[in-house]
Amino acid sequence: MLSYFRWVLFFVALFATLMGGALFLGHTLLNAPGPLDKTKNVVIPRGAGPVTMAKVLQEEGVIAHTRLFRIALMIDPAPKPIKAGEYEVPAHTSMRALVDLLQSGKVVQRRLTVPEGVTTAEVIELVRKTEALSGEITLDLKEGDLLPETYFYSRDDTRDGLLSRMKEAMEKTLDEAWRKRAPGLPLAxxxxxxxxxxxxxxxxxxxAERARVSAVFINRLRRRMKLESDPTTIYGLTAGKAPLNRELTRVDLQSTSPYNTYFVAGLPPGPICNPGRASIVAATNPARDRSLYFVADGQGGHAFAMTLPEHNRNVARWREIQRERLEQSQSQPPAQQAPAPVRQ
Structure with a gap:
């Protein structure tokens, strides 16, 4: 009888030793640094099971043994589903940390910045060329529909989905600005x-100039004066599809385009670009300024005036600056000529 208990104790001790060794080995393998030598983005495809995921991770150099990965999933004390997507895997990530990362669903967040003042055609082309997005663009988008901002997205998000977010952001921003508008604006x-x-x-x-420029146009609208805006006239010539790449001519200013605000009174029939938040706020809350005119001041900004004689003096100064720049550029060797001013 004593001999029997000795054998039982022996096998119990052996089993405990083997289990302890297995647990120690498993713990070591799960927490050992992985083979990946530098941070890498890895894409887990939609619908992938443990076998497919393990194969992808091995091919990407994240794990050395596919079976160990599958075992790690099976013995996980708090198992969670792994979400498809693009993950940033740090160098030498252990098996345990890898499983935690894939179960967290913290996929890589990419960003796309839409500059203020771009046209809808330019935004559509920008989104179309963004490789990490999926699908064709099927939305019917108009000028001014999209809010310029930085947008975050994940790999394989749809192009239509991202553009829809831009449109929703514009509608929300415009609604809020209109609710908070200054009283008595000549805007319907x-x-x-x-x-x-x-x-x-x-x-x-x-x-710092936006609210003041807004005031000039608001003042002109109240007085039923023509806006005489170069950008609207340019849009009438290009439809926002390409830059004009030249100065406006006398013929341009006499065109009958509804966007030629030198010819037609009031606002043009539609937006000429996608404005940013600051310009939308400026349009609905102009500065308290009685200026009716502005022209380039030669230093990157504008000189404002309340009267035509004052404006004419500002224009004369700007023309003199232009002449001086032209003379300076002509006196330099061709390779060192200064670029001509882009816009007035």
């Missing part, structure tokens, strides 16, 4: 506010 609705914001966006790139 939020659509007209968007049109004005697009003109402001194209007229100045200086944040």
């Amino acid at each position: 609705n939020r659509r007209e506010a968007l049109v004005l914001a697009s003109i402001i966006e194209k007229e100045t790139a200086i944040p």
